[in-house]
Amino acid sequence: MFIDYAEIHIRAGKGGDGCISFRREKYIPKGGPDGGDGGRGGDVVIQADENLHTLQDIVHHRIFRADSGGKGQGGNMTGKDAEDIIILVPVGTIVRDLKTEKVLCDLVEKGQRFIAEKGGKGGKGNWRFRTPTNRTPRHAEPGQPGGEKRIGLELKVLADVGLVGFPNAGKSTLLASISAAKPKIANYPFTTLTPNLGIVKVADFKSLVMADIPGLIEGAHEGKGLGIQFLKHIERTKVLAFLIDVQSENYEKEYATLKQELKSFNKELLKRRRIVILTKLDTIDKPPKKTKMKDGTLVFQISSVAHLGLEKLIKTLWKLIGEE
Numbered sequence: 001m002f003i004d005y006a007e008i009h010i011r012a013g014k015g016g017d018g019c020i021s022f023r024r025e026k027y028i029p030k031g032g033p034d035g036g037d038g039g040r041g042g043d044v045v046i047q048a049d050e051n052l053h054t055l056q057d058i059v060h061h062r063i064f065r066a067d068s069g070g071k072g073q074g075g076n077m078t079g080k081d082a083e084d085i086i087i088l089v090p091v092g093t094i095v096r097d098l099k100t101e102k103v104l105c106d107l108v109e110k111g112q113r114f115i116a117e118k119g120g121k122g123g124k125g126n127w128r129f130r131t132p133t134n135r136t137p138r139h140a141e142p143g144q145p146g147g148e149k150r151i152g153l154e155l156k157v158l159a160d161v162g163l164v165g166f167p168n169a170g171k172s173t174l175l176a177s178i179s180a181a182k183p184k185i186a187n188y189p190f191t192t193l194t195p196n197l198g199i200v201k202v203a204d205f206k207s208l209v210m211a212d213i214p215g216l217i218e219g220a221h222e223g224k225g226l227g228i229q230f231l232k233h234i235e236r237t238k239v240l241a242f243l244i245d246v247q248s249e250n251y252e253k254e255y256a257t258l259k260q261e262l263k264s265f266n267k268e269l270l271k272r273r274r275i276v277i278l279t280k281l282d283t284i285d286k287p288p289k290k291t292k293m294k295d296g297t298l299v300f301q302i303s304s305v306a307h308l309g310l311e312k313l314i315k316t317l318w319k320l321i322g323e324e
Helices: 171-178 251-265 267-271 310-323
Strands: 005-011 044-049 063-065 085-090 093-097 103-107 113-117 148-155 161-165 196-203 206-212 239-245 273-279 299-301
Touching (some): 044 093, 103 113, 113 148, 161 171, 161 251, 171 196, 171 206, 196 310, 239 251, 251 267, 299 310
Parallel strands (some): 239 273
Antiparallel strands (some): 044 113, 196 206
């Protein structure tokens, strides 16, 4: 199951208490203090893992607690530091403080780590409090509590090219034709219910990542259809490809509606480089003469099934990514 949002409660470990202890040596009835410090509490660490693609495992485990540090011991022995607790999330996950709504971290690289809460420091043992005038201190510090908070984890897929279009525009078919991705394909609306990523080979040692976003409908930014649930996944893409069925009655109107939905969601999206792709060229007898939209956006005509125009499309996308 594809889950792209989760809210969890995290709590770092408490520091271990310092120890009150005195040496007990033969013939020395009043030995000096030798109580050790407490160990450090465990941190809560969030780490990006390239092998994960959903927050499914996290959404069912709402509370994450790190262990407390060990207590100090006699003989001036420091308590054991607690192990950190590591929460693995997909690359592209945003960490947000739910109380302040502040973005704490954006994990966009594999292996990237963020300490969401630090464990408490261990308390000082009574050995630390000895002075020339107080050679037998009978107090030690308690360990400091670890930090805790509620955080939101939001996944936004990372891709070079985002495919945008109404349901049944041919997005999944295109992705399946030029990559090894296996999205569900059928001739009815909302076949795609989750974002699909595919690696598209351009040439030797050159490839791009393409994302097939579930189809939009007019009013998507207000929650209609699949709504804004998946619009956020195109916020990271470098290039947008607007797919329109070649049999559409009005290319300009459909294109304008798609642009308006993106603008209403995030006006910055229309500053990205973009192209328009007329799909399903194999379903008509005579290709249209459309090469540009009214706003100057280039138009490409393809058939994913018959593999028409795909090579030129891929090379153009690669060029646009480089320019971006």
